[in-house]
Amino acid sequence: MRTTILIALAAAALAVAAATGTAAGPGHSHAKQASPLAKELARARVATAPFATSLEKAKAAGYTLQITPNMPGMGFHFLNPKITAFDAAKPPVLVYVKRGNAYQLAAFEWVWPEKPARAPLPGATYGSFAAACHYASGEFVPAAAEADCASTHRGAAFTFWHPDLVTMHVWLWYPNPDGIFAATNPLVTPFTPAA
Numbered sequence: 001m002r003t004t005i006l007i008a009l010a011a012a013a014l015a016v017a018a019a020t021g022t023a024a025g026p027g028h029s030h031a032k033q034a035s036p037l038a039k040e041l042a043r044a045r046v047a048t049a050p051f052a053t054s055l056e057k058a059k060a061a062g063y064t065l066q067i068t069p070n071m072p073g074m075g076f077h078f079l080n081p082k083i084t085a086f087d088a089a090k091p092p093v094l095v096y097v098k099r100g101n102a103y104q105l106a107a108f109e110w111v112w113p114e115k116p117a118r119a120p121l122p123g124a125t126y127g128s129f130a131a132a133c134h135y136a137s138g139e140f141v142p143a144a145a146e147a148d149c150a151s152t153h154r155g156a157a158f159t160f161w162h163p164d165l166v167t168m169h170v171w172l173w174y175p176n177p178d179g180i181f182a183a184t185n186p187l188v189t190p191f192t193p194a195a
Contacts, residue, residue, distance in 0.1 A: 037122040040088040041180075045172055047089035048105065052173055055096055055103040063094050065159065066138035070098065072192050073184030074169075075106050076138065086110060086120045097174065097191040106174035106188055111165040120168070127167040127183035134159050 034042070051058040055078070062080040070076050075097040083092040091108030098104075115126055132140040133149030137156035143149050146161035169183055176185040 035122070040121055041170070041172055044088040044091070044108065044170070048091070048094070048108070048173070051094060052105045053102070058094055058105070067093070067134050068140060069138050070192050072194060073186065073189055075188055075192055076103075077109060086116075088121065091170070095169070097188045099191055104173070106185065107169050107171045107176075109170075110168045111162075113163060113165065115166045121170070121181075123181065124168055125179070125181040127169065129162075129165040129167050131161070131163045131165075133161050 051061070051063070058078060062082055063078040065079040065081060066076060067079045068074075068077040075095045078094050078096065080090075080092055080094075083090050091110060093109035093111070094105055095107040095109055096103040097106045110120065111129065130142050131144055133143045133146070133153070134140045135153040135156040136159050137154065139153055139156065141149070141153055143161065149158050149161050151158050167183065169181060171180050171182065171185055174185060174188060176182050176187065178184070178186065
């Protein structure tokens with residue numbers, strides 16, 4: 001008897017759901033259409049997933065040039081010099097935090113000589129990076145011109161100079177209470193030096 005009642009209740013619930021259009025079936029979804037930003041970020045996350053916990057895989061994919069030391073509120077920046085155009089799935093700079101001997105991908109960064117006329121990602125905000133000489137150690141020294149760069153710094157060879165740059169960070173692999181495009185992230189401060 002109890003089984004018969006349960007079956008009858010289940011059948012009635014299905015009939016009500018079908019009549020009101022709430023039954024699960026083809027085309028049924030609770031999800032909203034993804035925004036253009038969400039689509040680009042999802043594409044970027046899938047493309048960079050192999051690097052999330054493997055700096056070695058990132059280096060094998062071309063992110064071989066460490067361009068900063070462990071920056072306060074950011075981390076270590078690694079450049080792939082072959083990436084020159086904007087593609088959300090191919091950021092030119094990966095930003096890692098380090099805990100012990102383990103690296104974790106935290107953010108991406110793009111740089112331009114001037115602010116893009118059109119935002120590369122919806123809602124993008126920008127930071128800046130002053131002109132600087134970069135060295136093989138990952139250290140950099142502010143310098144207005146390449147002629148001001150020493151051939152070595154603390155024993156590390158000069159690798160490149162850049163002019164003043166406009167920067168855009170995307171904190172896709174580490175949550176950031178200041179926003180996905182913030183220049184720094186207070187949640188990574190335990191893994192970076194004090195400012």
